[in-house]
Amino acid sequence: MPIGTLTLGLSALTCTGLLAELGRRRRRAQRARQPGQRLRRPTTATTARLEGQLRVANAVLTVTALRTALHQLTEHCHRTNRPLPDLEMIRIAPAGATLYFATDEPDAPAPFAAADARTWTLASTRRSDSEDPAPCRHVGAQIEDPVDPYPALVALGVTEGAMVLVNLEAAGTLRIVGTARESEQILHAMTVELGTSELCRSVQLDIAGCPPEIVDPLESGRARLTEPAAGHRWIEARQRDIGALFDQAGHPGMLHARAAHVLDDTWAPAVLIDAAPSVGAVSASQTETRPAVPMAPYRGACLITTRPGTGEAAGEWTLCEDRSSWRLDPPGIEIEPQRLELTHAARLADLVDVVIEDGPVLPAPPPVRPGGADTDDDDAASDNPSQPGTASSASLDLDALTSVPVTTGPHSGQSILEAEPANEERSVNDGPDDGVLRDSATGPRILLLGPVEIIGAIDDAPAGRRRRATELIAYLALRPGASQHQLDEALWPGVRVSRGTRNPLVSRARAWLGNAPDGQPYVAMLGEGQEYRLHPEVSCDWHDFCALARRGLAAGIGGADDLEAALNLVRGRPFLGVNPAAYGWAEPDAQDMISAIVNVAHALAEAALDLGDHRRARWAAARGITAEPIAEVLYRDAIRAAHAAGDDQDAAKLLESLRRGIGELDPDDDIDEQTFAMTIDTITRTANASAT
Structure with a gap:
């Protein structure tokens, strides 16, 4: 599927994020699954087809390559002691990516090339069997601790065969102005992308006014539900506090801080999704709560809302419906926005609901x-x-x-x-x-x-x-x-x-x-x-x-x-x-x-251990781990085998390897209680061995 088209009304990045979240949930389930259990297959043919349609639109190569190129940009700015360019928008087409800046940036570092003073290009490298253009032909070596320069890039939709990503930090506020139904669907699609996309992994997302079908597919821990008034107080306070930190440090702002690798606690942007209440469902907490301080660019907080504006906020971006088309300003381009209907959202929620069954x-x-x-x-x-x-x-x-x-x-x-x-x-x-x-x-x-x-x-x-x-x-x-x-x-x-x-x-x-x-x-x-x-x-x-x-x-x-x-x-x-x-x-x-x-x-591992064959047990566990690298039950088998062989150091290494794998999947998670008990035993045995 060409990257400049919508699938089920969704952008390729939203489809990619949903598939990534589905993969994470399946791996978590495989880790927790006990022998004698399995993951439930799709319950309907419609659900099975839905995953296939998402996969056709998968742009994981694009996401990975674009992130890598942007990491290279941050590293270049850090080495040359210059701030990050003020990026407004990215278009991704089969030929590659085009970056648009708010100010003149004529000196484009590799792998980018300057098209004009405010436009850079990034050539694609396309696999012959994929529509995913994978921009970034000449990206350098992987950076050990990369910094995302623009952690709030989200796809609005498509135009002229290209997918359009906007930098929410550059906008501060994005207001969606159109019919209630259309505006709501656009907001819902952007919410799902922000809650699943690798490009927005560090975003702190608060959601006000969205139904459960929209929240259910989001990655665990990346979003929280709030009331509109509380959400607005949060982003206003966030912007005020970060501004004060920059002032105290005598620092020009976020683009300088990320490039200089300083004030890193300010880097993660806070984004509030504020949906206007449905007709007839207005409560006291859902009345107009526009913050007293407008959301300024690169001040740590962003707002996406379908509420009508007052006309007082200067500099905010708008996505406005104009008869049968939509227009994004200030870039001033016509766009076909991505949308998510509630019926599709319910099916997506069912797809990512991974169930373990006997x-x-x-x-x-x-x-x-x-x-x-x-x-x-x-x-x-x-x-x-x-x-x-x-x-x-x-x-x-x-x-x-x-x-x-x-x-x-x-x-x-x-x-x-x-x-x-x-x-x-x-x-x-x-x-x-x-x-x-x-x-x-x-x-x-x-x-x-x-x-x-x-x-x-x-x-x-x-x-x-x-x-x-x-x-x-x-x-x-x-x-x-x-x-x-x-x-x-x-x-x-x-x-x-x-x-x-x-x-x-x-x-x-x-x-x-x-x-x-x-x-x-x-x-x-x-x-x-x-x-x-x-x-x-x-x-x-x-x-x-x-x-x-x-x-x-x-x-x-x-x-x-x-x-x-x-x-x-x-x-x-x-x-x-x-x-x-x-x-x-x-x-x-x-x-x-x-x-x-x-x-x-x-x-096989358990049977071999019962028979005293620790070598076969270790081989069996290792072979199974090649299929599922964080199968905790197999790590326990391997640790038991290491203890049986008297190799307590190997047992400790296995525990560390398991913890590392779990951390890569879920940074906030850790080994389960049964494995933790083995950890105590391993630590005790290792300490005793060292003492003797």
Whole structure:
């Protein structure tokens, strides 16, 4: 999706922020999830499609690259002892970004280039398979402790094929003036972006007058609800206090302070979202409460409101409705604002509501039936969306896990297996040959438990076409029997797909995989059932993982080798490194895979510990952690194994690694109580060892 378009009425940055928040909530849930639990899949097809549509608009590459370039700008200003330029607005288009300043700034440091005295450009570097332009071709080395020079950049909407970001600090006040319904929707969209966007991570956000559907999707801890009067008192006091600090320090202002790396407690801007009350819902606390002191630029506080102005405030920015268009002043540009309707907001709130439910997930490998070859032309297929075909999660075989206790108790592994201790000569990084089940299939192999790869295909397709064909093949591996409608919804969410788009991709994937020894293509031709399938000789590491884990858990004595073989198929997080704008359909599958991997790793680690095999336990925990780096239950297994091996220093390092990972996800969070108890034990053991 081009970055200068709106998706579901939202800017690409809002879509990116919502996906980032969804990812954070899923990781928190995976960290808290206990063996015997899983993350609930989307409850409706509409919710599942919604995530796919957001992913198509994902601009995470743009956000990351733009932040990096702006960090470079701050560092340059710090080194050269100059203030930050007074940035008003940024336009991001497929060709790159354009920055607009309030004063002359002719000297543009790399990676920027001066277009004129008040305009800089930033060239894009576009991946061939992405509409995300990723500005910043020549950004330098990563800065160890970067400073965000403009931490209140928010997208207003789009114009002339570009996304428009405004610097709220430069505006001080942004007043939205239009019909009540339209103005409210614009305010709601900006609120969601401010509460989820990486560009606004340090913003202190207060919200007055927005409904729960708008607040629910926001990142925890980034926003608080308030009454309008209290919110206005807060930003007025904030502006007054920061002004006093600058005066006492003899400092010119915020742009100088950030560049000089001083008065850093003043850098985080406070933003008040003040929604005008709905007709008939006015209370005493919702009456006009415009602050006595207007919000001045770069004084630590900003206001976005739909309340009508008094005409007395000079310098504030306005987004005004003019018949069928909207105009942003003072830049003086027409813009199509982003909007968020309450019905869409409710669906977004449902999407990011990540629920942990009972029931370990270990799907059976989906049944593969040879597709018919009645026709050589994909065009002959029907577009009937009612054809059956999703088999990946519709038929779950949970007997293997539900019949075997998988708990967190210190001795629960005894009921799973009683394997003999592993050979002491074996390295903890070694695992059994990952080809336990591969001998039964001679065709291409699909790898999903890590970076997505296709092994054994004809390697003459261009890289860009391979990526798209790889996604199609991965989809069919997990959705055998998919109909054309299901394929279209997965690979082109929210887009009406023609045969001229779908069929060439299927044909390219078919040509890339080639034919089986029986002469049939590995991407089977459509038969009478009008279903897309892969040839039975095509294998998949996820299917093998399930078969090995099921066999190992059911085997009792001697099952450890199969569990270890299953874990040895894991190369990282499932679907690691895929294009963020693609594979939206696969995220529920990835969460199921992560849950299953952690469950199996925990089961093997506990069983090995009960049998005195600390080396196997450490290997199992480490393998599971590659799929979910902050799976706390696996860290506890690894710490127990380190203690069993007498390596208390390693146990301490593991605790520090876990705390660091939790801090990166949630700076205000820490290890849970069970792990904390192990921390006390580790500290005591380390202290005793040092004393002796």
